[in-house]
Amino acid sequence: MTEMLLRPLPAFVHIALLLLFALSACAAPPEPTATPTATLTPTATLTPLPSATPTPAPLPTVARDAAERAVFRLFHAAPELPPVDIYMEGSAIAFGLSYGEFSSPLPLGEGEYTLRILPRRANPSQTEPLVRESVRVRIGETLLYILRPEGTALRVLRYPQDMRTMALGTARVAAINALLGNVALSVFLDEEIAIGAAQSGGQSTAAREVIARRYTARFLRDDRVLLAAPLTLNSRDSAFLILYGTSEAPRLATLILPTPRESKLRVLHADANVARVDLYLDERLVLEGLSFGTLAEPLNLAVRTYRMRIMPYGAALDSRPLFEGTLPVGEDRQLLLAIYSQRTQFGRQVRTALFNEPLDPPPPGSARLSILNFARQATAVQALNPSVPISEPVPYAALSAPITLSAGRHQLAFNTVERDQPPRTAETAEVNLEAGWNYIYVVLSSLNTPTLLFGTDVQTLFAALPTPTLSNPLSVRLVNAAAEPISVDLIVGETPLFTAVKENSGTAPRLIDSAMRPVRLVRSQSGEVLAEQTLFYAPNSSLVFVLIGRQGAWQLLQSQERTRPSRNSAVLRVIHAAPDAEPISVESPLSASRSTFFGNRPTATPRSAQYFVRLEYGQISSLITLRGNTYTFIARSAIDGTPLAELRDVEIATGLRYDLLLVRGDSGAPRDLRLVLIKAE
Known part of the structure; x- marks a missing residue:
């Protein structure tokens, strides 16, 4: 670990700092986050502030397939440290990260990276970092780094999150003790479920699997409750419970992520004209010697698209296959793959048919x-x-x-x-x-x-899944971000939930009254099925379905909304819905034309920027909260920083949800892109 020692500042430096703060207060309105009363400073030298917010530099391109990359986040748990900027390999990945905040998820390829944490707005080429740390990344890892003080030093500690698949109705929980000092903690869910003990600051418990439901998370010190808070775990959630701050004023942060879902595949040999066969998925032999009339035992498959080859029984992998194609595996499906043949002008050819087994529970x-x-x-x-x-x-x-x-x-x-x-x-x-x-x-x-x-x-x-009640509702909405004109219906079970939703538009939320239902997205009027999924009930949450793609390549994304708007704020996410477009970063510098009022005291509009870093096609950003105001949004290339699209002077009202879509322009040129703002109400 790299340490940053705290040294007392000479008196002349205190005077210089006061003058600098006074000048900056005159030159610009205050930032939206409060400045802590004490500051952790690495040296007695002053670093000049850059004249403008730095533009993120590009990171190396990573694989589109989530199974072939890692994800990195950083959590700021140093109470007296002001907001910081985070750099990875020279690329800015977060600006102004404040105490108690997570950075946005950053996808990374396998390798070793240098993490640097700098004072806010510090020039990265001229400033010694507060922390410099080597980050080793392996494919498939989900990494959380926590920035916290230990004595007189700042450290970043590494916590890999267990994202292995789980059975329906279960969730996984681990707790991290990020309190200042060496405070021993015991962690429980409700009164009786022990998660484990973290004996000193920086320690974590082992992950434990529990039933997915609503709990009270309890953190005890010497049998005295330091903090208790409600916690809702949905089916197949992986949760980090982070207790940070001081033992006198503890705070709780949660990082709850859905684990990858699996599906089951049965394979049926349905044709007497086809001899015994072997089945390969992604170069791996998964079934051997399947004969006519045989139904193989179910295979557990991760959610992705596989390369599929059907070979004569015992044939070498590099020989000519009887059939070659792709096998798309969606979330939580039970799939049936049938192998048969058809007579063609070239003779009898092996074919496959893929079916979704019905999973809607029958009546009692x-x-x-x-x-x-x-x-x-x-x-x-x-x-x-x-x-x-x-x-x-x-x-x-x-x-x-x-x-x-x-x-x-x-x-x-x-x-x-x-x-x-x-x-x-x-x-x-x-x-x-x-x-x-x-x-x-x-x-x-x-x-x-x-x-x-x-x-x-x-x-x-599905007996282990919770069922909805008036006090535990689930709301669903649909965003149509298709890359071509199309009107769609979303059917849940047998009920059309939304109808005639046009491209670049969204619906208001609607409540769902079933624990689990098949979901179909169909073209309006024609009934052509574009995508199928399974909806799983998650208590006290909101679910958004997002249609992206074009004819022949439709995708229906599903994302939970855990952050809710309030009467003082709105929530916004970015959806990259432009096929074949490069990765983007989105900034939203606030307009300085208005002021935001809190009670009777006017507060000048801050000139800071929010960043969504490196979103690729098909990705949905995390939610951020925004004050009611006028905003301008700019999408830049995450490769070279070029502005690609801009949406100017849009009103964001409190109490509402917004989706900011990156879509294709009318010309179809690679960099002809538009930003479209959708309001859910």
């Missing part, structure tokens, strides 16, 4: 059944129970909509529909359906193949 006392048709001799298959049709005809290589049936035994028949021929019964089956389960029945091309009926106990799967 009932089950749901879907029919998957791979009967090659049939144009379509229709299910009967026992002689009454219970489904519409299901085309070949298609999955029917779920059919709700009472739990118990059912005698099913399957009629094949072959073009102009009359229907005939091709197969019968007796099935036993359990309450709370969703099933898929597979009709294959050979009647000698054993019946394939498989299911998921969705009632148990």
Whole structure:
């Protein structure tokens, strides 16, 4: 660790500092954050302030895939240290970071970086840093560094956050003791759940998995409660609880992040004309020797798009594949990949079909059944129970909509529909359906193949999830940031929640009354499905869905809003929604044309700037709070600092949420970009 020793200042330096402060007070309005009464100063020399706020320098480009990069944050926990500027490898990543604030998340590639912390507005090329630290980064890490004093020195301490995937209904908690001095802490959730002990300043507890729900976090010193605060943990949250300040005036900061979600994949060999096969995902053999009529055990897959290759059984990886393509895996899905073949002018070709297994819980006392048709001799298959049709005809290589049936035994028949021929019964089956389960029945091309009926106990799967109440609501809204003109509907379960939402617009929030529902985004009027997801209920929170992309490459992003506007402030986030555009940094220098009033005392508008550093396409920034005022927003290239888009003199009103979109201009040129402000009300 690098230390910064505190030395008393000579008297002439105190006089010079007072003169400098007096001059700066005359020259510019005060900054929005209060200046602490005492200052930690590394040396007795004065550093001249730059005439303008420095522009962020570029950092090396990092991978777009979140699984192939790390994330860095810094938390300011030094009570008597004024706001600071943070630099990483010569690039500014935060300006004016104040006591009790986190820096914005910074994506980094693997390597070793130099972290420097400087006094606010200090010239980085002429000023000795308060702290200089080497930061070692490995792919996949989520790193929190905490700036705090230890005796007469400033230190930054490293805390890797455990972001491994978790089961539905659980969350992970660790506590960090960042109090001044060596104050021993014991940390509990409610009265009985012990998180652990942090015996001295800077220590942290091990992470513990708990049920996702609402708690009271309690920090004890010698069996005396130093601080107690409400804490809501949503399903699959990873939380750092940071107690900082002094034992006489402790403060709590929380860093709560959603962990990466997994999905399950079943693979079905559905064609007697295809021999045994091996399945590779991203060069890794995941299934070997899959034969016709076989349904493989579920695979757990991280959320991303995989390179998929289907090879003849035992064939070398560098030989010619039977099929090659991509496998997109979304969040919290149960996917079914079917392998079959089609006759073409080049002979019989292997094909795949990917289905989302229905996960919407059935009504009490009932089950749901879907029919998957791979009967090659049939144009379509229709299910009967026992002689009454219970489904519409299901085309070949298609999955029917779920059919709700009472739990118990059912005698099913399957009629094949072959073009102009009359229907005939091709197969019968007796099935036993359990309450709370969703099933898929597979009709294959050979009647000698054993019946394939498989299911998921969705009632148990989601039993651990909290359910909404009047005191624990969930609100949802939609932002349409599409890169081309399109009007969309958002359907939650079977209910159209939002309809006819045009591009570059958003909706007001609406309350949700279900713990878990499938979500579909469809093109208005035509009903074409653009994206599908699963909505998970999170108590006392707000969820925003964001549509980005263009035809053939739509993405539906999902982001929780944990910061709420107040009567004294608004909240704003930035969404990079311009495909193929370079990474950006966004600054919002405040207009000096107005004053902000608090009570009866006018306060001059500060001239500081807020920064969103290095946002890439498809990323949503963290939320910031803004005072009601007139603002100008500027988006700059994070590569060379060139201004790319500007939105001038927009009114921000307190009590509201705002989304600032970076979208494509009309010409389609690489740097023809616009900023669009959306108000949620």
